Amino acid sequence: MFLGIDLGTGSVKALLLAIDGTVIAEASHSYPVRSPKPGWAETDPTEWWDAVGNVVRTVVKDNEASIQAIGLSGQMHGVVLTDRAGEPLRPAILWADTRSSQELDRYRMLAPHLHKQLANPITTGMAGATLLWLQTHEPNLYTNARWVLQPKDWLRFRLTGEAASEPSDASGTLLYDLGGDTWAIDVLDALHLRTDWLPNLTPSTSMVGTLTTTAAAALGLPSGLPVIAGAADTASAMLGSGLLEPGLMQLTVGSGAQIVTPRSTAIADPQVRTHLYRTALPNQWYTLAAMQNAGLALEWVRNLLGFNWQQVYAEAFTVASGCEGLTFLPYFTGERTPHLDPNVRGAWVGLGLNHTRSHLMRSALEGVAFAIKQGLETITATGMTVAELRLAGGGTLEPVWRQLLADVLQLPLRSVTVSAASARGAALLAGLGSGAYANVQALPSLLSNAHPVVPTSNADLTDAWERYRSLYPRLQTWRDGQRVESK
Numbered sequence: 001m002f003l004g005i006d007l008g009t010g011s012v013k014a015l016l017l018a019i020d021g022t023v024i025a026e027a028s029h030s031y032p033v034r035s036p037k038p039g040w041a042e043t044d045p046t047e048w049w050d051a052v053g054n055v056v057r058t059v060v061k062d063n064e065a066s067i068q069a070i071g072l073s074g075q076m077h078g079v080v081l082t083d084r085a086g087e088p089l090r091p092a093i094l095w096a097d098t099r100s101s102q103e104l105d106r107y108r109m110l111a112p113h114l115h116k117q118l119a120n121p122i123t124t125g126m127a128g129a130t131l132l133w134l135q136t137h138e139p140n141l142y143t144n145a146r147w148v149l150q151p152k153d154w155l156r157f158r159l160t161g162e163a164a165s166e167p168s169d170a171s172g173t174l175l176y177d178l179g180g181d182t183w184a185i186d187v188l189d190a191l192h193l194r195t196d197w198l199p200n201l202t203p204s205t206s207m208v209g210t211l212t213t214t215a216a217a218a219l220g221l222p223s224g225l226p227v228i229a230g231a232a233d234t235a236s237a238m239l240g241s242g243l244l245e246p247g248l249m250q251l252t253v254g255s256g257a258q259i260v261t262p263r264s265t266a267i268a269d270p271q272v273r274t275h276l277y278r279t280a281l282p283n284q285w286y287t288l289a290a291m292q293n294a295g296l297a298l299e300w301v302r303n304l305l306g307f308n309w310q311q312v313y314a315e316a317f318t319v320a321s322g323c324e325g326l327t328f329l330p331y332f333t334g335e336r337t338p339h340l341d342p343n344v345r346g347a348w349v350g351l352g353l354n355h356t357r358s359h360l361m362r363s364a365l366e367g368v369a370f371a372i373k374q375g376l377e378t379i380t381a382t383g384m385t386v387a388e389l390r391l392a393g394g395g396t397l398e399p400v401w402r403q404l405l406a407d408v409l410q411l412p413l414r415s416v417t418v419s420a421a422s423a424r425g426a427a428l429l430a431g432l433g434s435g436a437y438a439n440v441q442a443l444p445s446l447l448s449n450a451h452p453v454v455p456t457s458n459a460d461l462t463d464a465w466e467r468y469r470s471l472y473p474r475l476q477t478w479r480d481g482q483r484v485e486s487k
Contacts, residue, residue: 001066002436003221004427005056006233006420007048007074007152009033009094013420014055016063017427019436021444026420027058034091039098041125042091045080045154049218052155057220064221070159070211071430072230073237073422074152076172079130081145086157089141093130094151098342100129103136106191107174114187119178119268119276121340128174131193148197152230160209160227163199167278168235170201171285178266178276178285204231204280205433228433231280233422234260234288239280240425241418244440247387249379250416251405253396257294257372261384262286269382273338280429281440287382289337289375294368297330297346301364305357309398316361317400321407322464323359325350328367329471335371338378339472343479349471365401366461369408370468376409391415391454399454407459414453 001024006013011030018024029051034042060067077095082088093099107122107129123129127148134142149157150169157163170176170183175198177184188195202208207226216223230236237243238260243250249261266285268276275288302312327349334342348363380386391413396402406413418424431437 001063001068002427002430002434003056003060003067003070004423004425004430005052005070005072005155006236006423006426007052007072007155008233008422009075009096012048012051012055013423014052014059015420015423015427016059016067017424017431019431019444023419023424024063025059025061026423027055029054033094033096037099041094041096043094044091045088045151048151048155049158053218060220067221067225068436069207069226069228069430069434071228071426071428071433072152072156073233073426074150074155074169074230076150076169076232076234077126078151079127079134080149080151080154081134081141082147082149082154082157083144084146086147086154086161086163088154089145090138092151092154095125097130098124100124100133101342103129103132106132110187110190114184114190116268117177117179117184117187118174119266120174121272121275121336122174123336123340124342126172126174128187128191128193132191135193142194145197147199149199150232152232153199156208156227156230159211159215161212162209164202164208164229165199166202166204166206166229166231168204168232168280171278172232172275178268178278181278202229203282204229204235205429207433226430226434228430230426230429232277234258235278235280235286236425236429237421238262238286238425239428240421240423241390241392241416242445243390244281247385248390249376249384249386249388250390250392251372251396251413252392253294253372255294255296257291257368257375259289259372259375259379260286261379263384267382269378273340273378274382280425287379287384289379291371291375292334292336293330293332293346293371297332297368298364300332301361305361307357307361312361313398313400315358316365319358319362321366321459321461323363323366324354325352325467326355326359326363327464327467327471328360328363329468329475330364330367330371337375341476344472344475347471347475350467365404366408366464367468369405370465372405373408373465374469386411389413392418392421402454403457406454406456408461408465410456412453412455
């Protein structure tokens with residue numbers, strides 16, 4: 001059996017996997033994300049450790065002696081500053097943190113060849129930008145820290161006493177050379193950031209160390225178990241859900257929406273609207289389109305209109321496609337793909353006396369679907385073709401919502417249900433790293449978890465789509481005009 005641990009933003013999941021792919025047990029435990037100042041997002045790593053102990057003891061009960069190895073997965077982009085022994089010096093700064101917005105100018109001033117190394121949009125929440133903020137605002141901690149670690153790499157340090165990282169997490173830091181497949185030392189030097197506190201990089205399937213006696217006692221496991229490097233949560237989820245071949249794409253809808261697709265070459269988006277990161281496998285990358293407002297926007301609209309979710313699906317879909325000219329822009333927290341605009345905001349446009357709350361709700365669903373369509377178009381503009389589009393995530397369970405997504409994207413969707421995909425991927429990495437699986441081809445199949453395809457229908461959304469995609473440039477022009485007038 002293999003133990004996979006996924007250290008998420010708001011909770012940790014643990015999963016015990018048999019060698020044939022059967023899930024023996026799984027559990028989760030939440031912890032808080034604190035915002036001591038506007039735009040900040042932090043968690044005390046000791047709370048992560050307490051939660052890990054809770055879920056691991058739950059899932060391994062009565063199976064402790066059967067576990068062969070431990071694999072890890074975790075949220076990307078964050079920063080954990082530690083001393084030499086791995087003890088945190090301050091709360092972890094997470095991917096959702098926006099305090100580093102002013103530091104982004106230092107990135108923007110980098111020479112073109114350095115931007116080419118990074119191959120990714122310059123955004124807040126990435127480790128590099130956060131380190132620039134720490135350098136300016138917490139110089140004593142910056143100077144005295146021994147290690148800067150990603151969240152799951154900190155957890156591995158706690159398990160093994162060894163500091164390390166691996167490419168899938170490192171590639172999301174804005175400190176990584178995607179073409180050279182290593183830390184971007186030239187970038188760190190140009191930014192005047194330290195290089196001595198970055199851990200060595202090792203393949204995601206390599207054994208980094210073994211479970212220490214102290215960690216084993218805390219988790220209820222035997223000491224000496226191999227601990228595998230693991231992968232960032234998205235890369236781990238791709239492995240866990242069987243998304244391994246170029247041409248396969250997967251749409252996950254939760255609070256936000258993500259579209260990911262593996263690729264065999266490290267080709268960046270020329271307009272840098274999508275992200276390019278390493279997968280958990282050697283010589284493979286993935287393109288990611290990230291839309292910030294999916295379930296987040298729909299939940300806000302639902303609450304505003306006084307619907308429960310059963311009413312949403314019962315009433316919103318009584319309205320005809322296109323909502324009689326009503327269009328919704330879901331940009332409540334700005335947008336990443338394709339606009340990279342943190343300041344854009346949401347809107348209803350085209351309201352008339354004929355519109356009811358059902359129209360408002362239906363237009364919100366259409367608006368989120370259209371935002372996802374723009375993300376898909378941005379990925380295909382980088383040269384990727386869609387051989388199959390899979391649908392995953394808790395926000396895609398309702399059949400009428402799935403049908404709307406298929407109609408907007410104009411593609412059939414294969415709905416795939418994988419329990420705790422990132423934790424499952426971490427467990428599979430434990431199997432690969434320990435030698436239980438000879439290679440990726442030997443991993444247990446997921447075909448039994450694939451649901452029938454959702455076909456497209458004859459719904460006509462052409463006019464609604466044209467209205468939607470024309471509105472962002474107009475909104476941007478209006479906003480820029482307002483700024484000029486205010487001066």
